[in-house]
Amino acid sequence: MQQSPLVGREAELSAVAAALRRRPAEAVLLSGDPGVGKTRLAQEACRSLGDRAEPLLAVGSEAARTIPLGAFAGVLTGDLEGAGGSLDLLRAARQRLAERGRTAQAVLVVDDAHLLDDASAALLQQVVADRELPVVATVRSGAPAPDAVSALTRYAWVHRLDVSVLAEADVGQLAAATLGGPVDVRAAHVLAELSRGNALYLHELIRSSTAAGLLTEAGGVWRLSGPPPAPAALVELLAARFDRLDTRAQSAVNLLAVGGSLGLSWLEAETGEQALEQLEEAGLVELHVDGRRHEVRLAHPLFGEVARARLPALRARRVRRVLADSLADGRLRRRGDALRLALWQLDAGLPGEAAVLARAAEEATVGLDWTVTERVAAAAWEAGAGVPAGIRLAESMFKQGRRDEALELFETLLPLAVDDEQRVRVINGQAYLLSNQLGRYADAVAAVERALPTISEPKTRALLVQRLAFEHVFAGRPALASRTLEPLLDESSPDFARSSYPAALALWMQGRFAEAIAVSEAGERSHRVSGASHMPAEVQLVPRVLALAATGRAAEAVGHARELVRVTAATNDEELQATGSLVLMWALLAQGSLGEGLAVARQGAATNRKLHDPAALRWCLGGIALAAGQLGQPDVAADAVAELDAAERGEWVLLELDLVERGRAWAAVAGSDLAGGRSVLAAAAGRAREAGLHAAEILLLTDLARIGDAGAAAPRLGELSRALGSPLVTAEADFASAAAAGKGAGLQRCADRLGALGACLLAREAATLAAAAYARARDSRRAGACRRLADTWAATTAGAATPALADTPAMTALTGREREIALLAAKGLRSGDIAAQLVLSPRTVENHLNRAYQKLGISTRAELPTALGGAAEAGRS
Incomplete structure (x- = not known):
């Protein structure tokens, strides 16, 4: 792997470089934990000074500490004239460095200054005091340093800068730069969690994961297929530290590595106070206090990886028995205790109780690790835990792509349900599988409608009504979905938070954008108050982003979409993460940020391939074709369309017209088949009109105008503009009319309005078409002004290569x-x-x-x- 660019250090780099340029010379002391990137920051700061800058590198180390001026051996080459005693040696070294500073643009770089010998530390202090040579030095946080180094901060011209760990977003960016391609949001989150933002740990994790074949590239996106193995370099380092521990301390490490966070009092009783104190002094464990709870955990996630890798199988089995015994007396007080007990018992070959296993299956589902869920749920089902365990087992099956097995199990479970709650849960899961996964809309609706007359309890009945509404949304019948949900849309109702999501989607599909935004906002408020489900309240942003983009609030839409991606990346819910990617892709494409939109679409497609989600995969493939087509990348667009043609095609309509069919059309356009693109768009717009899918119809007609058939699109867009009252729809209708007329003034006005609404690509196209119209009219002044206007959106829409932008003089x-x-x-x-x-x-x-x-x-x-x-x-x- 090549060296990655410096990421997440822009402010620190600017501050260091500025200090090194000042005269009289100044110094910077970079402090931080090992591996955070202090040395790299110092190197990049020197490089930023230009080619003439000459870094003079001194390195502190334990080996050189016994040699006077040993750290400066590479800098002070040759004999030091007049160097007799130690004072003479220092004086001569100081003179030599001063000469280097005067004859070149030298910068003294001292790495690991806390490890300097006394003579080197004294020389460093004198150079800083002289102010003839700029200095940047690195020290380890909390490490003892020579007095001369500690005294540096007393000088007013010495700047101490704490180099912290990288933020999660920066970790993802650094990983992508290191690997040479985008990283899946879940993989980026796992790498950030394990590395804790430490750049060195991150690089080692990437190295070990790629070597093990766990971090691989597929479809242009890097994904993790399993937990990253502990890096070899770290294993060696920690193995030596673990081996120096006494037996009881090693036992405590093993318990913590397998058990995670453990109660302080229990661990003290098991291993002794002295063992824990030894681990704390060695920096291997941390104490966390939460109210009256005192818990001990390993200080870094990688410590546990290393310790588990070193555990022989029989000893690991014994550790799990000890841990299981600690919870087996019924003290399952915390969420997650049942799952931990169940897994310890299963791994240790111990029998488990049906009730505990059933509770563990519910807890595993919240964690969304479907292999773990299946293992525990299968054990619970076999132990006689009944329908709830069977439901979790069926869910884990179809989440892993085994849909036929899951459907068969749901059919087995339905007659076993003992009450309305169990019956509704079975039918809800069965309908989701039939519709979302298998595309069998009619069968899903029939299953729900057969059950509804038999369910009288309001809350459980509401769940089925919401499921029915979702099926109508997926099948492209938003008006029916709205009517279905109408009884549940009282904001004071406990059912509102769950009902608002499909309701807002249905409103958006019908072009009722302001209503969709209002329902989504109310749904988020209700969700936060009621805690409506295990999903975060930010899921309510999905329909809001779609509606905001449609009404001319593109920047807001992108901001909300990024927030959704940020929140979902911190969960284990890959389906929710894929939804976040889809929504961000949509907002970016609406804005005209095609390059980033294409990258996000690829991430979403990679996730949905893994999730075996055929509908969502189709949407992401449509997004790839849509972005690539507008970027003038016909091969990429054609590959996406080929995969679409080979993909499953259920009875889904949601996003099929406004993503999949638009993607097909733009793939044709990128291949110079404008007639084919127009044919696809016109047919899809007709289907959208018949179904009342006005949001899709607007996008399809606007695209039709953009690729040269504005005359056909303008009348209907005008009708929709008058009916819906959206500022963006009105601007799009006016664009189509102006493009059909070919008048520069009208197109120029449209460009200004579209730009103000955040539709940057459409604004750029309108300005470019205006320039062409003025050029045909031989009005070179206005043509030039419109070309300059188009350039104001060039950065946001970088790489766009649509027909409307083909504005050469010819x-x-x-x-x-x-x-x-x-x-x-x-x-x-x-x-x-x-x-x-x-x-x-x-x-x-x-x-x-x-x-x-x-x-x-x-x-x-x-x-x-x-x-x-x-x-x-x-x-x-």
């Missing part, structure tokens, strides 16, 4: 049809092929080409690529 002279035919001919297509693709006669194609030749001042096809310039290149990209 292209502005051509009509839309001439441009389309000329681009296809520039790609090498014959007239007959172009005619077949555009449903024209070959003679009509030749006539358009001849007119294009005249306008471009050329006479042959071979001259087309050069004459069209950047536009032809974009068509071939």
